[in-house]
Amino acid sequence: MLRFLLRRLLFGLLTLWLITLAVFILFFLATPGDPALNFAGEFATADQVAMVRARLGLDQPVYVQYLRYMWALLHFDLGMSFVNQEEVLATIVRRMPATISLALGSVAVWLMIAIPAGIFSARRSGQAADRLITIAALAGMSFPTFVVGTLLFYVLFFQLTNAGFPLFPLGGFVPITRDPLEWLRHMILPWATLAVVGTGTYTRIARGSMLETLNQDYVRTARAKGLGEQRVMYKHALPPAMTPVMTLVGLDLGGLLGGTIITERIWGLNGVGSLAVQAVESGDLPVIMGTVLIAAFFVVVANLCVDILQAVRDPRVRLG
Amino acid sequence: MFVSVRDLKVHFPAEEGLVRAVDGLSFSIERGKTLAIVGESGSGKTAASLAMLGLHGKAARISGEIAIGDAQVVGASESTLRRLRGNRMAMIFQDPLTAMHPYHKVGEQIVEAYRTHRSVTRKAARQRTLDMLARVGMADTQRAFDSYPHQLSGGQRQRVMIAMALCCDPELLIADEPTTALDVTVQAQILDLLKDLQREFGSAIIMITHDLGVVAEVADEVVVMYAGRAVETGTVRDVFYRPSHPYTWGLLESIPRLDHQRDRLTAIPGSPPSLAGLAEGCAFRKRCGHAASVPDGLCASQAPLPTDIAAGHSIRCHLTDTGRAAARSNPRQPSASEVQP
Numbered sequence: 001m002l003r004f005l006l007r008r009l010l011f012g013l014l015t016l017w018l019i020t021l022a023v024f025i026l027f028f029l030a031t032p033g034d035p036a037l038n039f040a041g042e043f044a045t046a047d048q049v050a051m052v053r054a055r056l057g058l059d060q061p062v063y064v065q066y067l068r069y070m071w072a073l074l075h076f077d078l079g080m081s082f083v084n085q086e087e088v089l090a091t092i093v094r095r096m097p098a099t100i101s102l103a104l105g106s107v108a109v110w111l112m113i114a115i116p117a118g119i120f121s122a123r124r125s126g127q128a129a130d131r132l133i134t135i136a137a138l139a140g141m142s143f144p145t146f147v148v149g150t151l152l153f154y155v156l157f158f159q160l161t162n163a164g165f166p167l168f169p170l171g172g173f174v175p176i177t178r179d180p181l182e183w184l185r186h187m188i189l190p191w192a193t194l195a196v197v198g199t200g201t202y203t204r205i206a207r208g209s210m211l212e213t214l215n216q217d218y219v220r221t222a223r224a225k226g227l228g229e230q231r232v233m234y235k236h237a238l239p240p241a242m243t244p245v246m247t248l249v250g251l252d253l254g255g256l257l258g259g260t261i262i263t264e265r266i267w268g269l270n271g272v273g274s275l276a277v278q279a280v281e282s283g284d285l286p287v288i289m290g291t292v293l294i295a296a297f298f299v300v301v302a303n304l305c306v307d308i309l310q311a312v313r314d315p316r317v318r319l320g
Numbered sequence: 321m322f323v324s325v326r327d328l329k330v331h332f333p334a335e336e337g338l339v340r341a342v343d344g345l346s347f348s349i350e351r352g353k354t355l356a357i358v359g360e361s362g363s364g365k366t367a368a369s370l371a372m373l374g375l376h377g378k379a380a381r382i383s384g385e386i387a388i389g390d391a392q393v394v395g396a397s398e399s400t401l402r403r404l405r406g407n408r409m410a411m412i413f414q415d416p417l418t419a420m421h422p423y424h425k426v427g428e429q430i431v432e433a434y435r436t437h438r439s440v441t442r443k444a445a446r447q448r449t450l451d452m453l454a455r456v457g458m459a460d461t462q463r464a465f466d467s468y469p470h471q472l473s474g475g476q477r478q479r480v481m482i483a484m485a486l487c488c489d490p491e492l493l494i495a496d497e498p499t500t501a502l503d504v505t506v507q508a509q510i511l512d513l514l515k516d517l518q519r520e521f522g523s524a525i526i527m528i529t530h531d532l533g534v535v536a537e538v539a540d541e542v543v544v545m546y547a548g549r550a551v552e553t554g555t556v557r558d559v560f561y562r563p564s565h566p567y568t569w570g571l572l573e574s575i576p577r578l579d580h581q582r583d584r585l586t587a588i589p590g591s592p593p594s595l596a597g598l599a600e601g602c603a604f605r606k607r608c609g610h611a612a613s614v615p616d617g618l619c620a621s622q623a624p625l626p627t628d629i630a631a632g633h634s635i636r637c638h639l640t641d642t643g644r645a646a647a648r649s650n651p652r653q654p655s656a657s658e659v660q661p
Contacts, residue, residue, distance in 0.1 A: 226436050
């Protein structure tokens with residue numbers, strides 16, 4: 001078990017390191033023009049540009065810049081933004097509450113709907129209720145977030161507010177520490193935006209996995225022992241059936257914690273996703289690097305958590 | 321008769337027609353006796369055994385009568401069935417690895433089976449489990465209790481399954497190919513164990529198998545199934561020494577034997593028919609070498625009814641006594657060109 005964890009941890013660190021390398025290479029290969037020229041401004045003199053270049057460290061060879069960055073990174077220092085000289089880590093941390101609220105909330109919402117719906121559907125496979133759920137899930141899956149978001153915005157914010165029921169705010173983020181109710185009111189529509197697609201996907205997965213598990217010999221054995229249907233379902237069938245769901249939650253939660261772009265845009269949530277977009281638009285290497293690393297970090301950590309959870313549940317993984 | 325099955329039918333509606341997995345099966349067993357149901361895959365033997373436990377889903381249409389002592393299975397409510405399952409009748413399966421829950425310790429799985437039907441403390445159930453594990457020949461019962469299925473060998477797993485099935489002292493044990501997934505040496509051990517336990521517990525056993533060696537080893541009575549029907553029913557001596565249905569002849573011919581010099585094994589030509597929308601007539605006729613000697617094309621037009629040819633020995637075949645004697649003296653299999661697809 002310990003070796004298994006260590007291996008996963010090392011693998012995660014390797015992933016993060018490869019990502020730093022990839023971002024650096026991409027930045028210097030793909031950025032058009034001279035970054036220093038961008039930041040020095042349109043009317044800067046050659047001296048001023050050179051000064052800016054030296055201050056940002058861009059006068060050094062790329063490998064020196066990389067080594068310096070990595071050295072700082074080892075001390076949990078993500079550097080300063082090229083644009084506003086703010087600590088990258090502090091910027092990201094400031095924007096995390098919105099991103100975390102969005103990610104955890106929407107995953108929770110879609111799991112709470114999708115798992116029961118998937119089980120319900122699997123137990124009635126082939127019946128009308130199952131078909132209906134399957135169609136609804138497929139529809140949900142095929143709605144892109146920008147369509148869902150815009151529709152929710154138009155109907156539940158715009159129309160409702162126009163009709164005199166300003167149930168939902170225009171957008172923005174209120175920290176849960178400041179006002180939990182307002183936080184909830186601001187988060188419901190963003191959650192729904194992400195949850196439509198998520199619910200569809202997860203319902204399909206939960207249904208398929210449950211159906212497969214219900215056909216397993218050990219479920220037949222459980223019934224042959226004379227166990228009640230509830231116990232067969234929830235003690236024998238459900239835990240193994242959740243394996244693919246958990247794996248996917250690891251990936252999705254990790255991805256969402258790295259920031260969502262469209263949903264944050266639509267609902268004016270200044271999270272990590274919109275920070276990343278701004279950074280890419282302005283060629284702000286330290287911020288790009290920081291947001292990409294944070295996103296990768298969350299993916300690695302979320303997957304590690306899923307692996308640990310899986311090992312706790314399934315003795316075959318633990319000993320393998 | 322303790323276990324009695326009368327005209328059992330298990331039908332599944334399917335797009336290509338009604339699938340008659342079991343079509344009019346009757347047999348009975350006394351306490352302490354073993355009945356073997358023999359047949360190829362798809363002959364309906366597993367469908368019949370699942371029907372005995374009432375384990376078929378809603379898609380299956382089941383009719384007929386299954387009586388375990390005073391309890392009726394067909395048409396019983398789910399709660400009645402639950403009280404029967406694992407308690408008065410239990411089942412062991414072909415592959416004990418997949419039949420046990422991978423996440424639970426095997427001891428806990430037995431405890432769960434026991435406590436479902438007996439109101440006892442955890443401690444008492446644990447003690448019962450350890451006793452059962454010892455009884456089925458597990459060496460270190462404490463360690464076995466705390467093992468997960470994948471940590472045990474195939475033979476040990478089947479022993480655990482048997483312990484789980486017998487923990488509530490069931491009156492009927494259904495064993496669905498219990499030795500098929502095991503090594504040959506372990507097979508014999510498991511069969512011996514089952515026989516020992518049967519003597520001790522006095523359960524009736526239904527042994528589902530395609531292995532005539534297993535039948536000879538353990539069975540008192542035999543039902544030979546073909547395409548959902550019992551084509552021959554009798555004592556093990558009837559079936560082995562006085563086999564009377566052409567299909568049984570074919571089965572016995574296809575066993576390798578050391579005491580007979582034979583160039584090659586005789587296989588039954590063709591393959592079992594699809595069970596969906598079976599046509600009129602005898603399901604075996606297309607593979608039978610003797611259908612032509614039955615007058616009026618009776619084999620093609622009418623399904624033969626069970627006929628007693630001796631006390632307790634019955635077959636479903638249109639051959640007359642003399643026709644059968646003649647056929648037996650001239651064991652003729654149809655040539656490949658005669659077998660219709």
